[in-house]
Amino acid sequence: MTLSITLIIIVITCIVSFICFNNHQLREQLMFIPYLIKKDGHYHRFISSGFIHGDFFHLFVNMFVLYSFGSNIERIFNALFGSMGNLYYIALYILGIIVASIPSYLKHQNHSHYRALGASGAVSAVLYASILVFPLSTITIFPIPIPMPAIVFGLLYLAYEFYSARTQRNDGIGHDAHFWGAVFGLVFPLILKPSLGPRFVEQITSWSTLPLLQ
Numbered sequence: 107m108t109l110s111i112t113l114i115i116i117v118i119t120c121i122v123s124f125i126c127f128n129n130h131q132l133r134e135q136l137m138f139i140p141y142l143i144k145k146d147g148h149y150h151r152f153i154s155s156g157f158i159h160g161d162f163f164h165l166f167v168n169m170f171v172l173y174s175f176g177s178n179i180e181r182i183f184n185a186l187f188g189s190m191g192n193l194y195y196i197a198l199y200i201l202g203i204i205v206a207s208i209p210s211y212l213k214h215q216n217h218s219h220y221r222a223l224g225a226s227g228a229v230s231a232v233l234y235a236s237i238l239v240f241p242l243s244t245i246t247i248f249p250i251p252i253p254m255p256a257i258v259f260g261l262l263y264l265a266y267e268f269y270s271a272r273t274q275r276n277d278g279i280g281h282d283a284h285f286w287g288a289v290f291g292l293v294f295p296l297i298l299k300p301s302l303g304p305r306f307v308e309q310i311t312s313w314s315t316l317p318l319l320q
Contacts, residue, residue, distance in 0.1 A: 110180065111192055111196060112173065112180050113173075115176070119157050119159075119225060123157070123158050123165045136150075136154040136155060136157070136223075137155050137221050137222065137223050138151050138152070138207055138210070138221065138223060139151060139220065139221050140214045140220060141214070141215060141220065143211060144216075152211075153200060153204065155203070155224070156200075156203035156224070156225045156228050158223045160224065168225045169225075171229050171232075172225070172228075172229050172232060175232050175236040178240070179232055179235050179236050179239070180192070180195050182239055183198075186299055187298065187299075198231055198291070198294055198295070199228045199231065199232065201294065202227050202228035202231030202232070202287050202290055202294075203228045205227070205286060205287065206226070206228070206282075206283040209282045210282050213282070224280065226280055227286065227290075230283070230285075231291035233291065234260060234287075234290075235291040235294070237256045237259075238292050238296070238302060238306055239302065239306075240256060241255070241256050241309050242256065242257065242309055242313050243256045245259045260288075263284075263288070264288055264289075268281075
């Protein structure tokens with residue numbers, strides 16, 4: 107039986123997050139702190155910060171979204187890339203953490219007070235890889251009980267995160283990480299498999315030209 111990479115990531119993230127809930131010293135050593143990355147070369151923080159969370163709700167939301175979409179993308183990657191599928195899926199996740207953190211690093215590398223944590227960048231990458239492959243699948247987002255096509259959700263979410271990041275909303279949410287993680291989730295599969303682009307366009311075109319029911 108093949109082990110699910112998605113479930114392995116979830117288990118590791120939960121264990122590390124649970125430990126850090128009660129070990130603030132360890133959490134401080136793993137958090138994303140651009141100032142210390144620049145000053146002391148703590149490059150591990152680009153990755154370690156993606157395996158810790160602020161509280162149970164933060165952890166639950168990220169892991170629920172990862173569980174909901176990760177297994178499908180893991181399966182698709184194995185179908186598309188064969189023996190390299192698992193490696194590419196792990197790369198999508200780990201690079202999603204790193205790429206999503208780079209804008210915040212550039213913005214806050216001289217701010218000693220800035221700290222961030224969480225898997226949101228990587229989870230956004232997995233979610234948007236799913237939207238690329240299945241743009242017409244249905245997504246329902248709590249607390250809005252209205253199903254919508256994945257592509258519609260994707261565009262609305264990108265617009266919201268872009269706006270929030272540009273206006274520097276002080277809500278404690280890493281909008282830059284969400285936005286750039288999502289962008290990476292679209293770009294990375296296209297680099298590996300350019301034919302996903304025309305397939306995506308074909309699906310959107312066929313959907314947009316469906317006749318309206320009378």
